[in-house]
Amino acid sequence: MSAVILAADDVNVAQNVGFGIIAAIMIFAALKVVTTKNVVHAALWLVVVLSGIAAQYILAAAEFVAISQVLVYIGAVMVLFLFGIMLTRAQIGKESDLNNKGWALGIPVALMLFGLLAWVILDAFGDDILPDRGPAPTVSLSDQFLSIYLVPFLAISFVLLAAAIGAIVLARKD
Amino acid sequence: MLAVNFLLLAAALFAIGVYGVIARRNAVMVLMSIELILNAVSLNLVAFALMTGAVDGQVFALYVIAIAAAEVGVGLAMVLMIYRNRKSIALDELSEMKG
Numbered sequence: 001m002s003a004v005i006l007a008a009d010d011v012n013v014a015q016n017v018g019f020g021i022i023a024a025i026m027i028f029a030a031l032k033v034v035t036t037k038n039v040v041h042a043a044l045w046l047v048v049v050l051s052g053i054a055a056q057y058i059l060a061a062a063e064f065v066a067i068s069q070v071l072v073y074i075g076a077v078m079v080l081f082l083f084g085i086m087l088t089r090a091q092i093g094k095e096s097d098l099n100n101k102g103w104a105l106g107i108p109v110a111l112m113l114f115g116l117l118a119w120v121i122l123d124a125f126g127d128d129i130l131p132d133r134g135p136a137p138t139v140s141l142s143d144q145f146l147s148i149y150l151v152p153f154l155a156i157s158f159v160l161l162a163a164a165i166g167a168i169v170l171a172r173k174d
Numbered sequence: 175m176l177a178v179n180f181l182l183l184a185a186a187l188f189a190i191g192v193y194g195v196i197a198r199r200n201a202v203m204v205l206m207s208i209e210l211i212l213n214a215v216s217l218n219l220v221a222f223a224l225m226t227g228a229v230d231g232q233v234f235a236l237y238v239i240a241i242a243a244a245e246v247g248v249g250l251a252m253v254l255m256i257y258r259n260r261k262s263i264a265l266d267e268l269s270e271m272k273g
Contacts, residue, residue: 012175015175016175016179019175019179023179023183026183026187027183027186027187027190030186030187030190030191030210031190033190033194033206033207033210034190034191034193034194034197034198034203034207034210039200039202039203042203042206043206046206046209046210049187049210049213050209050213053213053216053217056180056183056217056220057217057220057235059175060180060220060221060223060224061224062220062223062224062232062235064232064236065216065220065232065235065236065239068236068239069239072239072240072242072243073209073213073239073242076243077209077242077243077246080246080247080250081202081205081206081246081250083250084202084205084250084253084254085202087254087257088201088202088253088254088257088263089263095200097199097264098198098199098200098203099197099198099199100196100197100198100199100265100266101266102196103196103197103198103199104197105196105197106192106193106194106195106196106197107193109192109193109196110189110190110192110193110196111189113188113189113192114185114186114188114189117185117188117189118182118185121178121181121182121185122178122182125177125178125181126178127176128176128177128178128225129175129176129177130175130176130177130180130221130224130225131224131225131227132175133224133227136223136229136232140229141229141232141233141236144229144230144233145233145236149233152237156237156240156241159240159241159244160240160243160244162244163243163244163245163247163248164247166247166248166251167247167248167250167251168251170248170251170252170254170255171251171254171255173258
């Protein structure tokens, strides 16, 4: 970690301060998502996490991905979640049995996983500085999508079609 | 800006999502925790795209977003079907298989 302090004079301070504030809000909101007793509140805290992710994408100079995140996640996926909550539960409010009986097992698993990941990350990328690049032009993204990633692009459109049809078939009443 | 900032934030979100998948009993809450995990991964991809200067990481992040949308649609349809058949979406009550 000493490299972090040594590298600090090359670092864009405003970017770091913004990152820190957004990251703290995101961690807090993510902890609320997995600990709150109210399902609807969990969905609303998830909106905070997803907006924070979109803000981090803008800090990482990925504007098109940030806009897609807002459109797809906050616009569409959250509405699906709220519909799912309201269609599966009559009761809106606190619930006492949202956790499994063995929920405490998750704490050591998550802590060990985070410790391992943090150790590997600090070992491999501990003193890498992200270059100050401008935002990637959307034209270069579309060039990639329509040239070397064309086959996965077609495949994913088929996956989305299959998922839409599958969801209708599964949820249909008959 | 240091690369570890993004990577450590993504690791923390991933670990919180794993805790949610293990601890939660409600199927919709488990799907929300899976969204946390998927977002952590795409944050990593975007950070690596910034690190290398190639735009491929952003392409993969967009693929992850599309897959997540499909996954949520099918997952919630399955939850609705389970709820209709059993009047409950508690995952520990869905034990019909042997073992």
